[in-house]
Amino acid sequence: MPLYVEILISVFLVISGVFGFVGSYGLIKLKDSVQRLHAPTKATTLGVGGVLIASMIYFIAKTGHISIHELLITLFLFLTAPITANFIAKAYIARNMREGELPSSGGRYGWAVYDDPPESRPGS
Amino acid sequence: MILKRLIPHPLLSVTLVLVWLGLVNTVSLGNLILGTALGLIIPAITAPYWPNRPTIRRPLKVAEYFLVVLWDIVVANVEVALIILFKPEKNIASKWIPVPIELKSPEAITVLAGTITMTPGTVSATLSADASVILVHCLHTDDPDGVRDSIKSRYERRLMEIFE
Numbered sequence: 526m527p528l529y530v531e532i533l534i535s536v537f538l539v540i541s542g543v544f545g546f547v548g549s550y551g552l553i554k555l556k557d558s559v560q561r562l563h564a565p566t567k568a569t570t571l572g573v574g575g576v577l578i579a580s581m582i583y584f585i586a587k588t589g590h591i592s593i594h595e596l597l598i599t600l601f602l603f604l605t606a607p608i609t610a611n612f613i614a615k616a617y618i619a620r621n622m623r624e625g626e627l628p629s630s631g632g633r634y635g636w637a638v639y640d641d642p643p644e645s646r647p648g649s
Numbered sequence: 650m651i652l653k654r655l656i657p658h659p660l661l662s663v664t665l666v667l668v669w670l671g672l673v674n675t676v677s678l679g680n681l682i683l684g685t686a687l688g689l690i691i692p693a694i695t696a697p698y699w700p701n702r703p704t705i706r707r708p709l710k711v712a713e714y715f716l717v718v719l720w721d722i723v724v725a726n727v728e729v730a731l732i733i734l735f736k737p738e739k740n741i742a743s744k745w746i747p748v749p750i751e752l753k754s755p756e757a758i759t760v761l762a763g764t765i766t767m768t769p770g771t772v773s774a775t776l777s778a779d780a781s782v783i784l785v786h787c788l789h790t791d792d793p794d795g796v797r798d799s800i801k802s803r804y805e806r807r808l809m810e811i812f813e
Contacts, residue, residue, distance in 0.1 A: 555738070630784070635778060
């Protein structure tokens with residue numbers, strides 16, 4: 526494997542390590558659960574992304590074939606990570622916040638955590 | 650129509666074949682046949698769970714959207730990393746921002762909410778009960794209206810073109 530490919534791989538690994546570290550550090554530093562939610566989104570995007578790019582470059586240089594597994598990992602991460610974040614945020618709102626603490630939705634219906642959807646309202 | 654009953658969800662079938670080929674990581678005739686079988690059987694079994702089929706109007710726009718989001722993820726990652734590392738904890742001004750949305754199809758709203766969460770610095774928390782407003786939590790901003798407008802102009806406008 527030529528030297529510049531190894532350097533390129535190392536650069537991506539270091540980038541992903543730095544963002545993984547910042548994501549973990551954010552978990553300690555930020556003060557409440559919703560703020561802490563922001564930290565892992567970094568670890569799963571650039572943190573994991575850097576490792577996956579490095580892995581793809583490595584396998585292209587080593588075997589000459591493009592490895593598809595990394596793209597699939599990216600796809601599955603992008604499908605699953607927002608859902609967990611969304612559920613944690615919803616659970617936080619339901620457990621720790623009152624309706625008055627959130628800004629008003631500005632529409633006819635309130636937020637789904639407190640308000641029923643239109644179909645289930647009697648007489649609507 | 651027999652073709653419609655055989656392939657109730659063409660997009661899902663194609664996705665399944667491609668994912669299968671990706672999982673085995675080699676394209677050979679045997680894998681192609683097995684993947685096609687999976688792509689035919691799984692949509693047929695799960696058809697009751699797919700009441701609507703999202704129509705993608707402009708496939709090229711999907712690629713554009715993907716690239717825009719990818720770029721935003723990289724930029725926002727750096728911004729949020731700087732906030733976490735160098736901003737004193739008491740100066741971090743987190744805000745809840747209601748973003749009114751014009752998208753109607755559930756698939757488009759799901760993609761928008763996922764995009765907002767995947768770009769660091771913003772997390773989509775909940776929808777209003779009639780799905781017309783999305784509640785976004787922003788880690789640090791001095792300009793909530795700017796965040797709302799950038800979500801609407803960068804992501805929602807493109808999703809409108811793709812889905813509706």
